[in-house]
Amino acid sequence: MTDIARIIEVVEPEAKALGFDLVRVRYFKGGEIGDEEHTLQIMAERPDTGQLVIEDCAALSRRVSDRFDELEEAGDVLIEDAYRLEVSSPGIDRPLTRAKDFAAWIGHEARVELSELLDNRKRFRGELKGFDAETQAISIEDDGVVFEVPFDLVSNAKLILTDKLIAASRPLDTSGADEILEEQED
Known part of the structure; x- marks a missing residue:
């Protein structure tokens, strides 16, 4: 069994060494129908922008791969199976995995799933209204309530892509965008 906590323990210092914050680490099988390969998905961001460019992803991928290889040579195998390493920025409709994510995105729509029932439900969808750091509680308005x-009941949460979210998110690198627009106009 793959120990995700141990993987995070190894990956986080590699991300920090590059000046990145770790957003999420997941290990899962498949992704597409018939896909039996495992994937180690690492999402990270620059603290000042909340994003990574492709060169950042490549740098983190190399560091993680090198560190995993070093550990494996020393007899510490983190993942037994063959796997695909996927390193990315969290994207616009990013997952909300840390308390600070909820605080940073107040006013935006999110989908929140819980590990157990709260008011006879496990799923909420609506505007994030607040985050109380003292009680670690997320306020979300769903259907006017x-x-x-x-926070400790949240099993999965992510922002919902809206015009407001798009307006609040600016790409770090727009190189090549002009060529794409020109191709679409032809």
Whole structure:
């Protein structure tokens, strides 16, 4: 069994060494129908922008691969199976995995899933209204009702792509965008 906590323990210092914050690490099988390959997905961001450019992803991928190889040579195999390493920025409709993510995206729409029932439901979709750092509670308005959701009950959460979110997200690198627009106009 793959120990995701151990993988995070190894990956996080590699991300920090490059000046990145780790957003999420997941290990899963498949992704497409018939795909039996495992994937180690690492999402990271620059703290000042919340994004990574392709060169950042490549640098983190190399560091993680090199570190995993070093550990394997020393007899510490983190992942037994063959796997694909996927390093990316969290993207516009990013996952919300840390308390600071919820605080940073107040006013935007999100989908939040819980590990157990709260008010007879596990899923909430609506505007993030607040985050109470003291109680670690997320306020989300769903169908006109504001729910206080304990952060430790959140099993999965992500922003919902809206015009407001697009307007709030600016790409770091727009090189090549002119060529794409020209091709579409032809």
